[in-house]
Amino acid sequence: METIYTEKHKLRDAKTELFGGKLVQPHERPSRAEYVIDRVRKVRLGPVSDPDDFGMDPIHAIHEDHFTEFLKTAAARWKAEGFEGEAIPTTWVARRMSNIRPNFIEGQLGYYALAGETSLTEGTWEAAYASAQVALTGAERIRDGARSVFSLCRPPGHHATADMYGGYCFLNNAAISAQHFLDKGAGRIAILDVDFHHGNGTQDIFYDRDDVLFVSLHGDPHETFPYHLGHARENGTGKGDGFNLNFPMPPGTPFDVWRAAMAKGLERIADYKPDVLIISLGVDTFETDPISFFKLKSDDFKTMGADIAAANLPTHFIMEGGYDVDEIGVNAVNVLQGFDAAAGA
Template sequence: MKTVHSPHHVLQNAEAEFIRGRKVPSFEMPRRAELVLERVNAVSLGPVIEPKSFGTDPILKVHDRDFVTFLATAWETWSTENGPIDAFPNAWPPPRSSRVRTNRPGAELGRYCIDLSSPIMAGTWTAATAGADTALTAMEIAAGADKCAFALCRPPGHHAGRDYFGGYCFLNNAAIAAQAWLDRGLDKVAVLDVDYHHGNGTQDIFHDRADVLTVSIHADPQHEYPYYSGYADETGEGEGAGFNLNIPLAWGSDYATYAPALAEALARIAGFGAEALVVSLGVDTFGGDPISRFRLVNADFTTMGRTIASLGIPTLFVMEGGYAVEDIGVNAVNVLTGFEAAR
């Protein structure tokens, strides 16, 4: 399996984030991708390729233009006023408030940012667009004779919605790739999100569409980020009604609980008639993850990969979360080698 990876990911290297009232070292760090890449090479998964550049057109197919313009220019505006320090919002618009644009970068950050985990830095836009290019390049490989590929994206993407960012995510790499696959002539694409946290951004982007089935297996949002979406009764709206499936699981879930959820997800994807699959590959379901509460073990990820392969359709894996850094490479690549062995 070919891996696509950009060295520009290191340009997003936040010093800290705020979680439950505390300023802590950022859990989302360059070492995450470096360890996955080391494992890809250690097991000889396949060649590693740098991405091509696709510009902003594919990004604008799934993200709002004003939002994209904001991300592209936010650092310049922020640093001009505040200097070279990481950019966090200092206000959020409350319900029923005016949406009039302000002249202050901290307030404009609050218009688009949903949390305090995702500071904008000097290299954020370059890193984020390199991640989108990584997903798009890998999609082209999976759409060809290879039938599969791994987009080793960083920063991750599945929490980025049409017009918002957060959860370490700025652009939704999986959604951008899914849309690009449709633009190549497919009629139906599925996105399967196996990250511990709900793929709220992906759901937001496709919630009113019938050409992309979105499926997410994740921790119950009554207890876990992103809290305000990911419930089982969210099934899509308008033309998209019935084309979103959320499978929330309780804290402490192990693979005995996870396996039936994955079987349900794959059955829905097969019934949908998906011609291609994008997997948002988060491995923070691992029992040693510092910010998650599932109990999967290393071998379970191999089983997961084998099970996903049973669909028998072109498949793109897009890297998302996973913060037990010493195990992230083993767990992510176990999914890929399991998939390769079974397909």
């Protein structure tokens, strides 16, 4: 399996995250991707390639242009105002408040943020842009005939909506990939999100559409981030009614329960008959991940990959979360090796 990867992910190197009432070293940091690419090379998964540059048009097919302009300029504007720390929002558009966008950078942070842990720093836009190009290059490989590709995206993307960032996510790589397939002639795309955290951004983007089926397996939003989406009753609206499927699960969920939920999701995907399957590949379901509560073990990720391969679809893996940094490389690559072994690659 080919891996698409760029060193430009290192440009996103925030020093602070709001966590547990403190400013701490971010869970989402450059070493995450470095451990994964080191493992890809160690096991000789396949060739590693730099991304091509597809420009802004595929990004703007998903994201509002005023939002991307904000991401491009926020860190510099924050610094120009004389603020010494990294840019973190302090206000939000809360219930019963006006939804008018402020002019001042501090107000705009709260207008565009959906959570407060993620700082905006110099280099964030460049890394997010490069991450989207990694996803788009993987999509093009699938369009050119590859049966599977791994886009090692960092920063991740599945919490980003068309006009909001948060949860360490700025541009929604899976959504950008899905829309690119559709714009190039595909009829239907399925996205299976196996990250511990619900892909609220991806759900929001496609919630009223029937050309993208979104299936998410995740921690119960009553108990964990992102809290405000991801319930089982959220099935889509309008044309999208029935094309959004959530499997929230409680603390302590073991692999057999998780796997049974994925089997149901894959059954729905099989019924949908998509042209391409996109996997939002988070491995923060691991038993020792510091910000999750599922109990998957390293070998379980091989089984996960094999189960995905049984769908027998062109499959685009896009890296999302996973914050036990010492084990992220093993766990992510176990999924890919399990897939390859089952697919006979």
